[in-house]
Amino acid sequence: MTQPIPSSAPRGAPPPVLAGFEHVKRGWHAKHGAYAARILPGEYYVTRSDEGIYTTLGSCISACIRDRVSGIGGMNHFMLPATDKAAGKLTASGLDAAARYGNFAMEHLINDILRNGGSRANLEVKIFGGGRILAKMTDVGLRNIEFARDYIATEGLTLLAEDVGDIYPRMVLYFPASGRARVKRLRSLHNNVIAAQEMNYVDSIAAKPVGGDIELF
Amino acid sequence: MPPKKGKLDMETGANELVKDISGLVTLPDVYLRISRLLDDANSSSADIVKAVAQDPAFSLRLLQVANSALYRFPSAVDTVAKAVSIIGTAQIRNLALSMSVAKCFAGLPNDLVTMDNFWRHSLYCALIARHLGKAARRCDPDTLFTAGLLHDIGELVIFNRCPQQAQEALLAVLDDEEEVPVYAAERAALGFDHAAVGGALARQWHLPPVLEECIAHHHDIGAADRHPREAAIVHIANSLAQLAEVDSLALDDAPPIDPRAWETAGLDADAIEPAVRAAQQEIQEIEKLFTGKQ
Numbered sequence: 001m002t003q004p005i006p007s008s009a010p011r012g013a014p015p016p017v018l019a020g021f022e023h024v025k026r027g028w029h030a031k032h033g034a035y036a037a038r039i040l041p042g043e044y045y046v047t048r049s050d051e052g053i054y055t056t057l058g059s060c061i062s063a064c065i066r067d068r069v070s071g072i073g074g075m076n077h078f079m080l081p082a083t084d085k086a087a088g089k090l091t092a093s094g095l096d097a098a099a100r101y102g103n104f105a106m107e108h109l110i111n112d113i114l115r116n117g118g119s120r121a122n123l124e125v126k127i128f129g130g131g132r133i134l135a136k137m138t139d140v141g142l143r144n145i146e147f148a149r150d151y152i153a154t155e156g157l158t159l160l161a162e163d164v165g166d167i168y169p170r171m172v173l174y175f176p177a178s179g180r181a182r183v184k185r186l187r188s189l190h191n192n193v194i195a196a197q198e199m200n201y202v203d204s205i206a207a208k209p210v211g212g213d214i215e216l217f
Numbered sequence: 218m219p220p221k222k223g224k225l226d227m228e229t230g231a232n233e234l235v236k237d238i239s240g241l242v243t244l245p246d247v248y249l250r251i252s253r254l255l256d257d258a259n260s261s262s263a264d265i266v267k268a269v270a271q272d273p274a275f276s277l278r279l280l281q282v283a284n285s286a287l288y289r290f291p292s293a294v295d296t297v298a299k300a301v302s303i304i305g306t307a308q309i310r311n312l313a314l315s316m317s318v319a320k321c322f323a324g325l326p327n328d329l330v331t332m333d334n335f336w337r338h339s340l341y342c343a344l345i346a347r348h349l350g351k352a353a354r355r356c357d358p359d360t361l362f363t364a365g366l367l368h369d370i371g372e373l374v375i376f377n378r379c380p381q382q383a384q385e386a387l388l389a390v391l392d393d394e395e396e397v398p399v400y401a402a403e404r405a406a407l408g409f410d411h412a413a414v415g416g417a418l419a420r421q422w423h424l425p426p427v428l429e430e431c432i433a434h435h436h437d438i439g440a441a442d443r444h445p446r447e448a449a450i451v452h453i454a455n456s457l458a459q460l461a462e463v464d465s466l467a468l469d470d471a472p473p474i475d476p477r478a479w480e481t482a483g484l485d486a487d488a489i490e491p492a493v494r495a496a497q498q499e500i501q502e503i504e505k506l507f508t509g510k511q
Binding site for chain 1: 328329330331333334335337338384387388390391392393394396399459462463464465470
């Protein structure tokens with residue numbers, strides 16, 4: 001039968017949560033001896049504490065961004081909706097609706113880091129995901145990767161590391177305080193469930209018109 | 218004793234689930250013919266050859282397998298009689314099962330995993346179990362191949378019959394940073410897991426006890442009392458198959474291996490790399506032969 005999960009170290013109460021992130025589910029992760037927040041497609045999370053943030057990525061992208069001096073940082077999880085000109089490369093400066101979703105995802109994360117004490121000059125970025133997890137689909141992962149790289153270059157941010165593309169879904173766990181990220185490739189048993197989750201998310205954003213102040217996350 | 222009751226409940230639930238799938242998934246005639254002959258003390262290997270030859274499509278594929286990287290015989294195997302004599306009659310029965318299982322289960326579709334992805338994991342497990350079996354000695358590598366190929370068949374039954382709870386279980390695994398094993402999430406969502414369902418199906422099909430034990434106990438090797446060695450090897454191979462799949466050799470990337478499994482199998486961690494690497498070399502050819510994938 002299932003073995004009880006060994007609890008290491010006294011866990012104490014979860015670290016304080018920043019305003020606006022109270023809805024994010026957090027739990028104790030004995031293996032890492034830390035609390036970790038779980039984000040889903042379309043969500044993001046920012047913290048000033050030594051806690052982890054994790055998510056599961058198929059063809060979506062997560063940017064992990066932090067202030068390398070103060071350790072304030074966070075993670076987002078997004079995908080660009082399909083557009084009529086899906087064949088073209090999407091750039092961050094482009095004005096089409098799809099790129100705007102990507103820009104929102106990146107800006108919300110960065111703005112919340114800055115609002116909570118981060119400094120723009122100290123930001124460092126890692127990006128993950130964009131896998132081609134369904135063989136028959138067009139490579140939507142690649143569009144997401146290209147967008148993220150382009151955004152980082154356009155904004156003059158430092159891209160410290162990336163693990164993107166290929167055919168695997170990924171489980172990413174990020175600790176903004178130290179900048180440590182653990183990426184685990186997931187077995188293909190999970191592909192369809194992850195893809196379905198991402199498709200629900202992309203359908204939900206495609207159904208909404210993009211407006212200037214709409215809260216997308 | 219509560220744990221005992223839990224186990225019984227699990228078996229009852231699993232038995233219920235496989236009861237009505239007999240019309241959807243049936244074993245091929247050639248396997249049943251060979252099985253009957255093997256159980257009949259008066260039959261000879263010539264009878265087995267005849268039974269195989271009655272199925273020309275199977276005969277052709279049997280020769281392809283006999284000439285594949287799986288066996289590496291020094292000379293070409295060009296007749297069914299030669300294949301039966303060098304592979305062995307009991308092993309031919311296993312091959313008849315292995316070579317048709319993907320087709321059998323095509324009648325049980327699901328939306329949770331593609332058949333390609335499902336069988337690739339199973340074939341990795343089969344190939345790795347076969348290599349580990351050779352390294353461990355005192356067990357039959359061909360039997361282990363079949364056991365590895367069949368170890369997760371209960372999953373296909375669950376995915377087809379209880380898609381909602383199965384999806385719930387998979388989401389729970391992802392939600393918990395993959396620390397909860399799939400079988401534990403299934404027990405929580407359904408009251409039984411894919412190993413119990415596979416075991417029930419093996420019993421319903423009267424598969425050889427060694428296959429039944431490997432399927433039913435690959436996550437719970439302590440319960441395999443008749444064929445502990447084989448169950449331990451399939452348990453290890455299941456984890457290593459996941460390494461082969463994500464192209465890693467770090468055990469941290471695979472579900473934990475029960476330390477007792479190494480002891481029971483008479484193997485140690487030195488066996489990991491050669492088995493994973495060999496399986497990665499062989500997978501493409503074997504995938505074509507066993508699942509018809511081009």
